[in-house]
Amino acid sequence: MKGIILAAGRGSRLGGLTAERPKCMVPLAGRPLLDWQRAALTAAGISDLAVVVGYRRELVDAADLTIFHAARWAETNMVGSLLAAERWLSAGPCVVSYADIVYSAATVRRLAAAPGDLAIAYDPAWAALWRRRFADPRDDAETFRLAADGALADIGTRPATLEEVQGQYMGLLRFTPSAWSAVRAVLDTLPPAEVDALDMTSLLGMLLRAGRRIETVACEGAWGEVDSGSDLAVCEDLVARGDLRLDEQRKALS
Numbered sequence: 001m002k003g004i005i006l007a008a009g010r011g012s013r014l015g016g017l018t019a020e021r022p023k024c025m026v027p028l029a030g031r032p033l034l035d036w037q038r039a040a041l042t043a044a045g046i047s048d049l050a051v052v053v054g055y056r057r058e059l060v061d062a063a064d065l066t067i068f069h070a071a072r073w074a075e076t077n078m079v080g081s082l083l084a085a086e087r088w089l090s091a092g093p094c095v096v097s098y099a100d101i102v103y104s105a106a107t108v109r110r111l112a113a114a115p116g117d118l119a120i121a122y123d124p125a126w127a128a129l130w131r132r133r134f135a136d137p138r139d140d141a142e143t144f145r146l147a148a149d150g151a152l153a154d155i156g157t158r159p160a161t162l163e164e165v166q167g168q169y170m171g172l173l174r175f176t177p178s179a180w181s182a183v184r185a186v187l188d189t190l191p192p193a194e195v196d197a198l199d200m201t202s203l204l205g206m207l208l209r210a211g212r213r214i215e216t217v218a219c220e221g222a223w224g225e226v227d228s229g230s231d232l233a234v235c236e237d238l239v240a241r242g243d244l245r246l247d248e249q250r251k252a253l254s
Contacts (some may be wrong), residue, residue: 152208
């Protein structure tokens, strides 16, 4: 199992924090965000790691990481970053992580052990975190519904009510080469401009409509996402209060 961290974007919603550095190098609890993903993946037993870089890539601390360059990072969305790592995704199983999330190694272990070809991690208790991030949790929530057997049934549209949101996708996935072949089959039906604009939840929705099964695993422990300065403050507070426990990751970083 290999790990891929998608860190090509600037993170413009962080304002001045990313004026001179990529989002993945913004510090949380004294360490760059990228360090927390590296540490969680390593602590979960995934030591062969790669990072997809783009904006200010020369500033990314990529020691001991394989580098994939998303040359068109400014013109593409998350799926464009994913495509930059196609060599790994087509060759063997990979856990894929966004570079702006913090999560436990236990969640990575659950994801790596999930059945099936494609699996995603989600937070069933998402509303508590979203209420800290947004005045109205529906402002940034997406539909997320599970089938009776726990597989993903729906994702990525605007919810009319919170009852349509049984959890929130975290930005943490696991692909096998078979799953990647299914992704390629979907992408090959789209014009290049649509592929460029494609975000991950839209891709997952397309895979569902194509009949692809997507397994889900609930996260273990708290987690956080940093899309804005206020998100960063929420995560700092979660760390300070001990809600977001990074003990295992800190050991991996030491």
